Amino acid sequence: MTASAFTHRTALSVNVNKVALVRNTRHLGIPSVTRAALLCLQAGAQGITVHPRPDERHIRAHDVTELAALLQDWPEREYNIEGNPFHNLMDFVRTVRPHQATFVPDSEGQFTSDHGWNLAQDAERLRPLIAECHALGVRVSLFMDAVPAQMAAAKAVGADRVELYTEPYAAAWGTAQQAQQLECYRAAAQAALDVGLGINAGHDLNRDNLAAFVHTVPGLLEVSIGHALIADALELGYATTVQAYLDCIQAGATATPTT
Numbered sequence: 371m372t373a374s375a376f377t378h379r380t381a382l383s384v385n386v387n388k389v390a391l392v393r394n395t396r397h398l399g400i401p402s403v404t405r406a407a408l409l410c411l412q413a414g415a416q417g418i419t420v421h422p423r424p425d426e427r428h429i430r431a432h433d434v435t436e437l438a439a440l441l442q443d444w445p446e447r448e449y450n451i452e453g454n455p456f457h458n459l460m461d462f463v464r465t466v467r468p469h470q471a472t473f474v475p476d477s478e479g480q481f482t483s484d485h486g487w488n489l490a491q492d493a494e495r496l497r498p499l500i501a502e503c504h505a506l507g508v509r510v511s512l513f514m515d516a517v518p519a520q521m522a523a524a525k526a527v528g529a530d531r532v533e534l535y536t537e538p539y540a541a542a543w544g545t546a547q548q549a550q551q552l553e554c555y556r557a558a559a560q561a562a563l564d565v566g567l568g569i570n571a572g573h574d575l576n577r578d579n580l581a582a583f584v585h586t587v588p589g590l591l592e593v594s595i596g597h598a599l600i601a602d603a604l605e606l607g608y609a610t611t612v613q614a615y616l617d618c619i620q621a622g623a624t625a626t627p628t629t
């Protein structure tokens with residue numbers, strides 16, 4: 371896969387972790403992760419994101435390879451794999467060579483991502499892994515807190531982009547801290563731009579808080595959104611789905627259904 375084919379500004383990459391989470395509660399293969407990804411791509415999403423955690427609570431190894439095969443049929447769309455490169459991420463990167471690897475400093479079994487890299491501590495360990503990704507043709511984004519002073523360190527270690535961790539912004543949405551939080555992200559993005567980094571963002575972005583973020587944060591290349599988007603997809607689809615089941619019941623009551 372080549373990163374250069376992907377040029378859309380403020381792309382939406384749909385994180386399908388939560389589809390796998392539901393799928394994993396039965397052995398029936400539904401809902402299908404690849405089918406969900408296909409529907410998102412058909413609906414216009416510019417990319418697909420997964421975060422295959424070591425405990426496989428949601429995305430499993432076969433999902434990563436099946437999604438890579440799907441993305442081969444969508445050459446202008448982006449495949450982004452997130453994870454800790456000191457745990458399982460690099461195995462996926464070496465096998466699949468996604469357009470982008472997002473390095474996230476999660477511990478094994480972590481509930482969800484809740485902080486960015488401490489580069490004062492981890493830069494030297496990250497440097498060779500970033501170089502390996504580049505040798506494989508894979509862009510590297512580092513998951514970072516919105517701290518302007520950290521952006522030069524992200525550039526210095528060899529990252530192409532940073533993904534700004536947006537949970538603090540999302541938590542401040544609708545409170546007196548909203549404007550102050552937005553300013554933190556604007557300043558962090560400007561600092562990243564100033565040193566030549568691309569800017570991604572994600573975590574708890576949703577239909578309420580997204581527009582102001584896109585409007586305020588300069589140079590925003592990509593947002594990856596999973597939890598809220600999948601929840602919305604469920605709710606926005608209830609009416610159609612309930613009607614389809616009522617139609618089945620009606621069909622069974624009025625005629626002998628074909629088997």
Ligand SMILES: CC(=O)[C@@H](O)[C@H](O)COP(=O)(O)O
Nearest residue numbers: 387421452474482483572573
């Ligand atoms: C890096 C990031 O913010 C997302 O990958 C988030 O951690 C999703 O992971 P879960 O779906 O396991 O919460």
Ligand SMILES: NCC(=O)COP(=O)(O)O
Nearest residue numbers: 385572573574594596597
């Ligand atoms: N990188 C963030 C991501 O992929 C999705 O995060 P969330 O929307 O599930 O919080």
